[in-house]
Amino acid sequence: MTQKRNLLIAFMLFIALQLFAATPIDGLLERIDKGASRKIMTETVRSDRDFFEITSKDGKPLIRGNNYVSIASGINWYLKYSVGVHLTWNSMHASLPATLPLVQGVERHETDIKHRYYLNYCTLSYSMAFWDWKRWEQELDWMALHGINLCLDIVGTDVVWRNVLLKLGYTKDEANQFIAGPAFQAWWLMNNLEGWGGPNSDNWYQQRERLQKQIMKRMKELGINVCLPGYSGMVPHDAKQRLGLDVADPGKWNDYKRPAFLQPTSKRFAEIASIYYKEQQRLYGKTDFYSMDPFHEGGNAGGVDLRKAGEAIMGAMKAVNPNTVWVVQAWGACPYPAMIKHLNNGDMLVLDLYSENRPQWGDPESTWYRKEGFNGHDWAFCMLLNFGGNVGMFGKLQHVVDEYYKARQSKFASTLKGVGLTMEGIENNPVMYELVSELPWRDAKFAWKEWLHDYVEARYGNINNAKVHDAWLLLARSVYGAGAKIVEQGCHESVLCARPALDVYQVSSWSEMEEFYNPDDVIRAARLMVEASHEVKANANFRYDLVDVTRQAIAEQARYVYDEIVAAYKAKDRKMFDYTTKRFLDILLQQDRLLSSMPDFMVGRWLRSARNMGLNDQERNHYEWNARVQITTWGNRSAAEYGGLREYAHKEWNGVLADFYYPRWKAYFEALAATLDGKPMKQLDFYAMDEKWTLQHNVYPYEVQGDAVEFSQTAFENVFGNIAVR
Numbered sequence: 001m002t003q004k005r006n007l008l009i010a011f012m013l014f015i016a017l018q019l020f021a022a023t024p025i026d027g028l029l030e031r032i033d034k035g036a037s038r039k040i041m042t043e044t045v046r047s048d049r050d051f052f053e054i055t056s057k058d059g060k061p062l063i064r065g066n067n068y069v070s071i072a073s074g075i076n077w078y079l080k081y082s083v084g085v086h087l088t089w090n091s092m093h094a095s096l097p098a099t100l101p102l103v104q105g106v107e108r109h110e111t112d113i114k115h116r117y118y119l120n121y122c123t124l125s126y127s128m129a130f131w132d133w134k135r136w137e138q139e140l141d142w143m144a145l146h147g148i149n150l151c152l153d154i155v156g157t158d159v160v161w162r163n164v165l166l167k168l169g170y171t172k173d174e175a176n177q178f179i180a181g182p183a184f185q186a187w188w189l190m191n192n193l194e195g196w197g198g199p200n201s202d203n204w205y206q207q208r209e210r211l212q213k214q215i216m217k218r219m220k221e222l223g224i225n226v227c228l229p230g231y232s233g234m235v236p237h238d239a240k241q242r243l244g245l246d247v248a249d250p251g252k253w254n255d256y257k258r259p260a261f262l263q264p265t266s267k268r269f270a271e272i273a274s275i276y277y278k279e280q281q282r283l284y285g286k287t288d289f290y291s292m293d294p295f296h297e298g299g300n301a302g303g304v305d306l307r308k309a310g311e312a313i314m315g316a317m318k319a320v321n322p323n324t325v326w327v328v329q330a331w332g333a334c335p336y337p338a339m340i341k342h343l344n345n346g347d348m349l350v351l352d353l354y355s356e357n358r359p360q361w362g363d364p365e366s367t368w369y370r371k372e373g374f375n376g377h378d379w380a381f382c383m384l385l386n387f388g389g390n391v392g393m394f395g396k397l398q399h400v401v402d403e404y405y406k407a408r409q410s411k412f413a414s415t416l417k418g419v420g421l422t423m424e425g426i427e428n429n430p431v432m433y434e435l436v437s438e439l440p441w442r443d444a445k446f447a448w449k450e451w452l453h454d455y456v457e458a459r460y461g462n463i464n465n466a467k468v469h470d471a472w473l474l475l476a477r478s479v480y481g482a483g484a485k486i487v488e489q490g491c492h493e494s495v496l497c498a499r500p501a502l503d504v505y506q507v508s509s510w511s512e513m514e515e516f517y518n519p520d521d522v523i524r525a526a527r528l529m530v531e532a533s534h535e536v537k538a539n540a541n542f543r544y545d546l547v548d549v550t551r552q553a554i555a556e557q558a559r560y561v562y563d564e565i566v567a568a569y570k571a572k573d574r575k576m577f578d579y580t581t582k583r584f585l586d587i588l589l590q591q592d593r594l595l596s597s598m599p600d601f602m603v604g605r606w607l608r609s610a611r612n613m614g615l616n617d618q619e620r621n622h623y624e625w626n627a628r629v630q631i632t633t634w635g636n637r638s639a640a641e642y643g644g645l646r647e648y649a650h651k652e653w654n655g656v657l658a659d660f661y662y663p664r665w666k667a668y669f670e671a672l673a674a675t676l677d678g679k680p681m682k683q684l685d686f687y688a689m690d691e692k693w694t695l696q697h698n699v700y701p702y703e704v705q706g707d708a709v710e711f712s713q714t715a716f717e718n719v720f721g722n723i724a725v726r
Contacts, residue, residue, distance in 0.1 A: 022037075023042070023068070024068055024218075024221040024222050024223075025037075025042050025068055025071055025072060025075070026042075028072060028075075028141050028144060028145075028222075029075070031092075031093075031137070031138075031141055032087065032092070032093060032094055032096075032141075033093065033094050033095060033096045035096075036096055039060065039061075039096060039098075039100055040060065040061050040062075040063060040075065040078075040100065041057055041058070041060050041061065041062040041063070042062070042063050042064070042065075042071050042075075043062065043063075043064045043065075043071075044064075044065065044066065044067065044068075044071065045064050045065070045066060046066060047066035047110075049066070049110050049111070049112060050065075050066055050067070050069075050070050050110065050111050050113075050114075050149075051065060051066055051070060051108060051109065051110035051111070052064065052065040052070045052071060052073050052074030052077065052108070052109055052110075052441075053065070053074065053106050053107065053108045053109075054074055054077065054078045054082070054103045054106070054107040054108075055103060055105070055106040055107070056102040056103060059102070060100070060102075061078060061082070061100050061101075061102060061103065063075050063078060067223045068144065068221075068222050068223045069116075069144050069147060069148070069149045069222060069223050069224060070147075072141075072144035072145050072147075072222070073109075073144075073145065073146070073147040073441065074109075075145065076145035076146065076147075077109065077441070078103070079094070080458035081454060081458060082100075082101050082103055083096065083097075083100060083101060084457060084458055084460075084461040084462035085458070085461070086434075086455075086458045086459040086460075086541055087141075087142070087145055088142075088430045088434070088459075088541060089142065089426060089427045089430060089600075090427070090430075090540060090541065090544040090598075090600050091539075091540035091541055091544070092138050092141060092142060109441040109442075110441075111440040111441055113416075113417065113418060113419050113439075113440035114417045114418065115149065115150045115349060115380055115417055115418030115419075115420075116146075116147045116148050116149050116150065116418065116419055116420070116437070116440055117148070117150045117151070117152075117227075117327075117349075117351060117380050117382065117418050117419070117420035117421070117422070118143055118148040118150070118151040118152070118420065118421050119151055119152040119153075119421070119422065120152070120186075120329075120353070120384070120422040120423060120424055121152065121154065121186040121187075121189060121190050121291075121293075121329075122186050122187075122388075122424035122425070123186075123422075123423055123424060123425060123426055124152070124153075124154050124155070124185070124186055125183055125184060125185055125186035125187070125630070126186075126388060126389035126424055126425040126630070126649055127389055127425045127426045127427060129182050129183045129185075129610070129626070129627070129630075130182065130183075130606075130609040130610040130612070130613055130623065130627065131609065132211070132609070132612065132613075133211060133214050133215075135609075136211070136214070136215055136218075137218065140215070140218050140219065140222065140224070143222075143224060144222045144223075144224065146433075146434075146437040147437055147440060147441065148224060148421075148437075149223065149224055149225060150224070150225045150227055150289060150327075150418070151219065151224055151225070151226060151227060152227045152291055152327075153212070153215060153216070153219075153226050153227065153228060154185060154186065154189055154228075154229055155208060155211055155212040155215060156208040156209050156211065156212030156213075156283065156284065157185070157189060157228070157229050157280075158179045158180075158185060158200065158204075158205065158208060159205045159208055159209045159212075159283060160276065160279050160280045160283060161175070161178070161179055161276075162175045162176075162179060162205060163279045163283075164272075164275050164276050164279055165178065165236070167275055167279070168243060168272070168275070169242070169243070170236070170242070173199070174236075176195075176198050176199035176200060177194075177195050177198070177199065177236075178194045178195055178236045178259070179194075179195070179198055179199075179200060180193065180194065180195060180196050180197050180198055181196065181197020181198045181199075181200060181622075181626045182197065182200070182204065182610070182613070182623055182626050183197055183610075183626035183627055183629065183630040184196050184197040184626070184630070185197075187253070187256075188259075189229050190293050190296045190297070191232070191234050191250065191258060191259055191261070191293070191294065191295070191296055191299060192253040192254075192256065192258060192296065192297060192299075193253055193256035193257070193258065193259075194236065194237065194256075194257070194258075194259045196256060196635065196636075196639075197626050197629070201615075201618075201619050201622075203614075203615050203619060204613070204619070207613070209283060212283075212284055213283075213284065216284055216285065225287070225288060225289055226287050226289070227287065227289035227290065227291050227327050228280065228284070228287050228289070228290055228291065229290070229291050229292070230277075230290030230291060230292045230313070230316075230317050230326070231272070231273040231276040231277060231292070231313070231316055231317075232292035232293070232294040232313050233261045233262040233263075233264065233269065233294060233309065233312070233313065234259045234260075234261065234262070234294075235247060235259060235260050235261075235262050235272070236259060236260065237249075237257055237258070237259055237260050238260075239260050239262070240260065243268075245260075245262055245263075245266060245268060246262070246263045246265070246266045246268075247260035247261060247262055247263060248260065248261045248263060248300075248301075248302070248303050248304050249261075249300070250295060250299035250300045250301070251298075251299065251300040253297060253298065253299070253643075254635070254639055254643030254644060254645050255635075255638045255639045255642050255643035256635070256639055256643065258299060261294065261295075261299075261304065263304065264304070264305060264308040264309040264311070264312035264313070265305060265308055269312050269316070270312070270315070270316055270319070273312075273316030273317075273319075274316070274319065277316070277317075277319075277320045281320065286320065286321050287321075287324070288321065288323055288324050288325060289324065289325050289327050289349070290317050290324055290325075290326060290327065291326075291327045291328070291329075292313055292317075292326060292327075292328060293328055293329050293331075293334060293335075294309060294313065294334075294335075294339070295334055295336065296329070296331065296334055297331065297332060297334075298332070299334075301336065306336050306338040306339040307338055307339065307342055309339055310335075310338075310339035310340050310342065310343055311342070311343070313326065314326055314343055314347060318347075325346075325347060325348065325349050326343075326347060326348045326349070327348075327349045327351065328340070328348065328349075328350055328351065329351045329353050329422070330350050330351060330352050330353055330354075330360045330374070330379075331353050331354070332368075335350065337370075337372070337375055340374070340375055340377060341372075341375040343377070345376045345377055345378070345415075346378065347377075348374075348377040348378065349377070349378050349379065349380060349417065349418060350374040350377050350378070350379040350380070351379070351380050351382050351418075351420055351422060352374075352379055352380060352381055352382055353382050353384055353420075353422050354368070354382070354384045354422075355381045355382050355383060355403060355404075355407070356383045356384065356385065356396055356399065356400050356403060357384070357396075357486075357487045358487060359381075359403065359407070360373070360374070361373050361374065361379055361381070361407055361410070361412050361416070362410060362411070362412045363403075363406070363407070363410070365484075367487065373412045373415070374412075374415070376415060377415065378415050378416075378417040378418070379412070379415055379416060379417065379418065380416075380417065380418025380419060380420045381403075381404055381407050381416060381418070381419050381420070381439075382418075382419070382420035382421070382422040383400060383420070383421060383422065383423070383432065383433075383436045384422050384423060384424070385423050385429060385432055385433075385490065386423040386424050386425045386426070386428055386429065386490050386491070387424050387425075387489040387490035387508070387510075387511070387648075388424055388425060388490070388508060388648045388649035388650070389424060389425025389426075389428075389631075389649055389651065390425070390428075390490050390491055390493060390507075390508070390649070390650060390651070390652075391428060391491070391494070391551075391601065391651055391652040391653065392428075392479075392490065392491025392492055392493060392494065392552065392555070392652070393429060393475065393479040393480065393491060393522075393548065393549070393552045394429060394479055394480070394482065394490060394491035394492060395429055395431065395432040395479070395480040395482065396480070396481075396482045396483075396484075396486070397431075397432070397435065397448040397452065397476055397480045397481065398447075398448045398481070399482065399483065399484050400432070400435060400436060401435070401439075401445065401446065401447075401448060402445075402484075404419075404436075404439050405445040419436065419437075419439055419440050421433055421436060421437065424490075425649075427600055429491075430459075431452075431455060431480065432480070434455060435448075435451065435455075448476065449473075449476070452472055452473075452476055453469060456468060456469055456472050459541045459542075459545070460536070460539060460541060460542045461537070461539050463536045463537070463542075465532050465535065465536050467528040467529070467531055467532040467535070468528070468529065468532045468536065468542075470525075470528055471524075471525040471526075471528035471529045471532070471549065472525070474521045474522070474524055474525040474528070475521075475522065475525050475549070477517075477521065478517035478518060478519075478521040478522055478525070479491075479492065479517055479522060479552065481516075481517060482516050482517075483516060486514055486516050487512055488511055488512040488513045488514055489508075489510050489511050489512055490511065492513055492517075493506055493507035493508065493511055493513060493650075494507070494555035494558065494559075494652045495507075495555070495558050495559045495562050496555060496558050496587075496588050496591060496652060496657065496661055496665075497647065497650040497651075497652055497657075497661055498647070499646070499647060499664070499686055500664055500665050500667075500668030500669075500684075500686075501668075502566055502569065502570075502672075504562065507647050507650055508647050508648045508650065509644035509645075509646075509647075509648065510644070510648075519556035519557075519559070519560070520556075522549070522552050522553050522556050523553045523556055523557065523720065525549055525553070526549045526550045526552070526553030526554075526716060527553075527716065527720070529545070529546050529549050529550070529712075530546070530550065530712055530713055530716045533546055533709045533712060533713060534713075538708070538709050543598070543708040543709060544598060544600060544708075546708060546709065546712045547594060547595065547597060547598045547601065547708050547711070547712055548598075548601075550594060550712045550715055550716055551591065551594060551595060551601070551652065553716070553719075553720075554587060554590065554591050554594070554715065554716075554719050555591070555652065557587065557719055557720065558584060558587050558588070558591075561580055561583050561584045561587060562584060564576070564580045565577065565580040565581055565584060565669075568580050569672055569676070572676060574673075574676050574677075577672070577673065577676060578673070581669040581672075581673075584665065584669075585662065585665060585666060585669070587719055588657055588658075588661065588662050588665065589657075589658060589662065590715050590718050590719055591652070591657055591715075592654050592655070592657035592658040592662075593654075593705075593706075593711065593715065594654075594711050594712065594715040595652070595653060595654035595657070596654040596655075596701065596704070596705035596706065596711070597704050597705060597706045597707060597708040597710075597711035597712070598704065598708055599702060599703065599704060601652070601653050601654055602653060602654045602655060602700070602701065602702055603631075603651065603653040603654060603655035603656040603700050604654070604655055604699070604700030604701045604702035605702040606627055606631070606651075606653075607624055607627050607628070607700060607702075608700075608702045609627075610623040610624050610626065610627035611623060611624050621697060624697060625694060625695065628693065628694040628695075628696075629694045630649055631649050631650060631651045631653075631656065632646070632647070632650070632656075632660060632690050632693060632694055633645075633646050633687065633690050633691060633694060634646055634647075634648050634649060637687050637691075640687060640690075641687055646687070646690070654700075654701075654705075655700040655701075659693065659698075660690070660693050663689065664686060664689060664690075667684055667689070668684060670682075671684060
C-alpha cells in the first residue's frame with residue numbers, strides 16, 4: 001500500500017513539475033498543433049534589444065529570443081519560411097510534419113522598434129464586439145506570433161464607467177443611458193456619442209469583467225503590454241446640471257450628441273480622474289500605457305485651454321503610475337499641438353494612425369503635413385488600411401515599404417519608436433498586415449515582388465504553381481498597387497452593397513474612391529486562381545483567397561453590368577434594361593451563394609456570436625439588433641441619413657446580400673421600369689426598408705454550405721463563362 005502511495009505521489013510530482021516547466025510558448029505551440037511543443041525547442045536569452053534566432057539543436061529546430069513575444073515571432077518566421085505554414089486569421093492551426101526541416105547555421109533578426117502596436121478603438125467594435133474567450137485566445141496567439149507587444153484593450157471599460165457613475169450619484173438606469181451598447185462602445189470611448197446601442201444588462205457587465213480579466217492574464221503571461229483607456233475629461237452631457245461641473249460642449253458627431261468635456265481647470269478634474277483610475281485598477285490592475293483621444297474627429301475644443309487640458313490629463317495619469325505613457329491617435333487635427341507640445345518627451349506615444357496614406361510624422365508630401373511632426377514625442381508608423389470592416393481587396397504593397405524606410409531615414413527617425421496595425425476591421429487583406437508586421441524585423445529596404453513570392457509560397461504550403469504566382473502579380477499591380485496619391489478610405493467598394501441610384505459610385509459617405517487599377521486584371525487573377533484550383537492541393541489559406549479573389553472579380557463585373565443598366569435606362573431601351581437588371585440581380589445572388597462556402601464571409605457567424613452573448617431571449621435579441629444595425633444603418637434615421645453613417649460598415653457577406661441588398665435593388669429596378677412605361681417614379685424609403693431587416697431574428701447559417709473550391713469554380717463559370725476578359 002505504501003509503495004503504491006509513493007508511486008502515486010511520485011507521479012503527481014512529475015506531472016506538477018511538467019506543468020511548472022511549461023511556458024506560455026509551449027501552450028501557444030500546443031494550440032497550433034498538438035505535440036508541437038515537443039517538436040520545436042525554444043530558449044530565452046537576455047538581450048538589450050528585441051531579437052530572435054532560428055537554428056537547430058539535437059535534430060530539432062531551436063528558436064531563441066529575449067522574451068516570449070520575440071520567440072513567438074521567431075516561431076512564426078520559421079513556420080512561414082522554412083515549413084510553408086502560414087498562421088493567419090482564417091487558419092490558426094496546422095498539421096506539422098513529424099520531422100521538421102532544420103535551418104543551416106543561425107538566422108538572426110533583431111529590431112530597435114520598441115513598440116509593435118495593435119488595434120484601433122474601431123477594431124474592438126467592428127470585429128471584436130461579440131468575441132468570447134475562445135476567439136480572444138486565438139487572437140492573442142496571433143498577436144504574439146506577429147510580434148505585437150502593445151495592444152489596445154477596451155473590453156470591460158464599461159464596467160469601470162458604470163461604477164464611477166454610481167459613485168458620482170447616477171442611478172444604474174442613468175448610467176446605462178450614458179454607456180453605449182456592445183457594437184458601439186468604440187465611439188463612446190472616443191467621446192463621439194453616448195448611449196447608442198444600449199442599455200446593457202447586468203449580465204453583459206459581469207461577463208465583460210470576466211473576459212477582460214482572462215485577456216489581461218494571458219497578455220501578461222505572453223509579455224504583451226496592455227493599453228487601457230485612460231481618463232481624458234469625458235462626462236455625461238448632463239453633468240453640469242446633475243453634478244454642477246464646469247464643462248465644455250464638444251458639439252455633435254455625425255448628428256449624435258457628444259458627451260461633455262470636463263474643463264481641465266475644474267477642481268474636480270483630478271478627483272473624478274482619481275475615481276476612474278482607482279476603479280479601473282481595482283478591477284483590472286495597473287498598466288504602463290493609457291489611451292486617450294480628447295476632441296477626436298472634429299470635437300469642438302472652443303473655450304478649452306488646450307495646454308492645461310494636456311497637463312491635466314497627463315497629471316491624472318501620472319498620479320496612478322509615474323512610469324505610464326499616454327498613447328494618443330493622430331487623426332485629423334488631433335492631437336492638437338497646443339495640447340501636447342509642452343509635455344515631457346518620453347511620456348507620450350503618438351500613433352500616426354494613417355501613415356500609409358496621410359502621414360503626420362513630418363512628411364512634407366502629405367496632405368496632413370505637420371511641420372514639427374509630433375513636437376519631439378515618440379511616435380509609431382501605423383497602417384490603417386481598412387475602414388468599417390468593409391470587405392474588399394486593397395493595399396499599397398510597395399508604397400508602405402517605401403514610406404516606412406523613408407521615415408526611418410528622416411529627421412524624425414530618432415523618435416520613431418513603434419510600428420502599428422491600426423485597422424478599423426480585421427480578418428481581411430492578410431497580405432498587407434503580414435507585410436507590416438515584418439517591417440520591424442527587416443533592416444534594409446526590400447522589393448515587394450520578391451517578398452510577395454515568398455509570402456505566396458508560405459501561405460499555400462510551397463505549392464510552386466505558376467498560375468497562382470501570376471494571379472498574385474496581377475493583384476499586386478492592381479488592387480494592391482495603389483499609388484502614393486491614392487487616399488481612398490479602404491477598399492474599392494462593391495456596387496452590390498450600394499444604396500440604389502442611377503449615379504452610384506462609392507458605397508459609404510467618406511470612401512474617396514478613385515479609379516487606380518484595371519478591373520480586368522482582377523478578373524484575370526480570379527481566372528488563374530480558379531484554374532489553379534483544379535491543380536493544387538487547396539489548404540485553408542488557398543480556399544479563403546480563392547473565394548476572396550473570385551468575390552472581388554464578381555464585384556468588378558457587377559459594376560460593369562451596373563453601367564450597362566444606367567446606359568440602357570437613359571436610352572429608354574426597355575429590353576436591354578430588363579436584361580441587364582436581371583443579370584445584375586443574378587450576379588448578386590451568385591455572390592451570396594459563393595460566400596456561403598467560407599464562414600469568414602457569412603453574416604450568420606457575426607449574428608450567432610452576438611446572440612451567444614445572451615442568457616435569455618431579451619438579451620440575445622438585443623445583441624443581435626446591435627450586430628445588425630452596425631453593418632447596415634449604423635445609427636438611427638437622423639445619424640444614418642443626415643450624419644452619413646449608413647452603409648459605413650457595410651459587408652459583402654452571404655445572407656445580408658440576399659436578404660438586405662437584393663430586395664433594395666429589386667424594388668429600385670421595378671420602380672425605374674415603371675417610369676419606362678410612363679408611370680411616375682415610386683418614392684422608396686430605403687431607411688425604412690433597412691430598419692425592417694435590423695429588427696428581424698431569422699436565423700442564418702454560420703457553417704459552410706458547400707465546398708469553397710467547387711463553389712468558386714461554379715461562380716466564376718456562371719458569371720464569366722469562357723468569354724475572354726475585356
